Amino acid sequence: MSGDCDFGLMGLAVMGENLALNVESRGYKVAVYNRTTSKVDDLIEGRAKGKNFVGTHTVEEFVKSVKRPRKLMMLVKAGPAVDAIIDQLIPLCDPGDIIIDGGNTLYSDTERRTKLVEEAGLLYVGCGVSGGEEGALKGPSMMPGGSKEAWPHIKEMFQAVSAKVGPNNDIPCCEWVGPRGAGHYVKMVHNGIEYGDMQLICEAYQLLREVGGLNNEELYDVFAEWNEGELQSYLIEITRDIFSAKDDQGGDAFLVDKILDVAGAKGTGKWMSQLALDLGVPSTLVTTAVFARGLSAQKEARVRASKTLNGPSESMNPEMRAAAMKLVGDRADFVESVRHALYASKIVSYAQGFVQLQAASAEHDWGLDYGNAALLWRGGCIIRAQFLDRIKDAFEADSNLENLLLHPFFKKAIEDAQAAWRTVVASAAILGIPVPAFSTALNYYDGYRLERLPANLLQAQRDYFGAHTYQRVDKDGWFHSEWLDLRKQPK
Numbered sequence: 001m002s003g004d005c006d007f008g009l010m011g012l013a014v015m016g017e018n019l020a021l022n023v024e025s026r027g028y029k030v031a032v033y034n035r036t037t038s039k040v041d042d043l044i045e046g047r048a049k050g051k052n053f054v055g056t057h058t059v060e061e062f063v064k065s066v067k068r069p070r071k072l073m074m075l076v077k078a079g080p081a082v083d084a085i086i087d088q089l090i091p092l093c094d095p096g097d098i099i100i101d102g103g104n105t106l107y108s109d110t111e112r113r114t115k116l117v118e119e120a121g122l123l124y125v126g127c128g129v130s131g132g133e134e135g136a137l138k139g140p141s142m143m144p145g146g147s148k149e150a151w152p153h154i155k156e157m158f159q160a161v162s163a164k165v166g167p168n169n170d171i172p173c174c175e176w177v178g179p180r181g182a183g184h185y186v187k188m189v190h191n192g193i194e195y196g197d198m199q200l201i202c203e204a205y206q207l208l209r210e211v212g213g214l215n216n217e218e219l220y221d222v223f224a225e226w227n228e229g230e231l232q233s234y235l236i237e238i239t240r241d242i243f244s245a246k247d248d249q250g251g252d253a254f255l256v257d258k259i260l261d262v263a264g265a266k267g268t269g270k271w272m273s274q275l276a277l278d279l280g281v282p283s284t285l286v287t288t289a290v291f292a293r294g295l296s297a298q299k300e301a302r303v304r305a306s307k308t309l310n311g312p313s314e315s316m317n318p319e320m321r322a323a324a325m326k327l328v329g330d331r332a333d334f335v336e337s338v339r340h341a342l343y344a345s346k347i348v349s350y351a352q353g354f355v356q357l358q359a360a361s362a363e364h365d366w367g368l369d370y371g372n373a374a375l376l377w378r379g380g381c382i383i384r385a386q387f388l389d390r391i392k393d394a395f396e397a398d399s400n401l402e403n404l405l406l407h408p409f410f411k412k413a414i415e416d417a418q419a420a421w422r423t424v425v426a427s428a429a430i431l432g433i434p435v436p437a438f439s440t441a442l443n444y445y446d447g448y449r450l451e452r453l454p455a456n457l458l459q460a461q462r463d464y465f466g467a468h469t470y471q472r473v474d475k476d477g478w479f480h481s482e483w484l485d486l487r488k489q490p491k
């Protein structure tokens with residue numbers, strides 16, 4: 001038996017509820033279910049009142065109310081809950097039905113679940129959904145992967161629901177990403193890039209405040225101006241707005257100044273960092289951003305250390321400080337330098353994200369289309385920015401582009417920004433302002449562009465103490481040397 005709903009959505013927390021309303025608003029009839037069934041009633045009696053919804057109170061009733069082949073989407077807490085629900089759904093579904101996980105799931109779980117669900121004669125989709133509460137309601141970025149046969153069945157609905165971009169606002173930010181866990185992997189990299197973007201913006205904030213002496217009103221103006229140029233993005237826009245918000249607990253202070261400097265994290269940045277380590281690719285921006293959040297969370301230790309550990313005080317090295325202040329220049333110059341540093345670092349961050357995607361795609365045989373991934377992030381999601389059009393163009397022109405930094409547009413952008421970027425990192429170091437993301441981005445750039453790194457010495461050390469062998473610059477093969485015999489003999 002099956003009902004007449006076009007779509008079923010399970011899990012009515014904020015994202016699920018908003019996505020259900022979004023799907024219904026595009027002309028679909030939607031069945032909803034939630035483990036705590038009072039949430040179903042609240043929705044049906046509240047925001048969904050008078051709309052084309054069917055509220056259900058058991059998983060069986062939920063499944064039965066949807067047309068075959070069923071499209072059943074879960075938006076529940078990632079992890080064991082998803083496995084438990086799949087186990088409940090499989091016996092209730094019919095062959096060809098589609099189970100979709102829209103949560104922030106670790107890609108390897110989606111790899112495993114795709115196989116399991118396909119073996120049961122059903123189809124499985126792991127779909128990254130980004131855009132927060134508002135995106136889910138009005139148009140998120142959607143990154144579906146899994147059983148390819150499911151795509152023709154869900155394409156029209158998902159593309160209707162997703163964000164749209166382009167001059168006519170008709171290009172959906174939803175395309176098929178690839179097999180098994182590919183969609184969730186792309187979503188994870190999106191989140192990792194988001195970590196990098198946010199950390200970079202925070203470093204710009206600290207520099208502008210501590211070195212430039214800008215107050216919140218001035219910061220608002222700077223971010224407003226930045227949002228008109230090449231940095232234009234959702235995150236710059238909301239940062240601008242944050243600087244204008246007054247404390248909602250009363251008083252005339254700005255809310256941002258009342259917020260404790262301890263960062264939270266839900267884990268997708270950590271996953272991306274861990275997977276970068278597994279793949280051996282240097283995704284240093286996300287990793288640095290994760291560590292920066294970790295250091296911020298050690299608030300009590302930092303408070304203690306701040307009373308003991310010295311930075312570069314005025315008296316310590318006045319010449320050096322004067323030189324740094326000269327580098328900083330006047331306030332307008334400094335703001336412009338920080339903008340350049342932010343833009344160049346952001347390019348490096350995205351370059352690293354795509355290198356990781358390339359490595360993961362090769363390892364898992366996903367055949368990812370990188371231009372497509374950039375397009376999916378163009379609208380709806382947290383990292384949405386005009387800049388992504390350039391990335392899409394770069395990969396469309398050359399699908400095998402080894403690194404975004406090599407593309408003429410980005411090469412030129414870094415060339416234009418590089419002097420200011422170096423000035424900012426150098427002066428921050430002299431003045432004792434931590435800029436871990438700005439500097440790791442610069443270090444990656446310098447490391448990547450150098451033909452010769454000191455790893456020859458490293459290989460010598462490894463061979464000396466562990467006979468790990470090394471390669472030579474002038475001959476093929478692997479070599480080991482008897483370093484104890486070769487060294488200068490102690491007198």
Ligand code: 2AM
Nearest residue numbers: 011012013034035036075076077081084
């Ligand atoms: P709840 O309202 O009954 O807690 C986000 O936590 C969403 O995931 C909520 O809708 C929550 O349902 C749901 N969820 C969490 N764990 C679940 C589980 N084991 N089974 C079903 N739904 C679950």
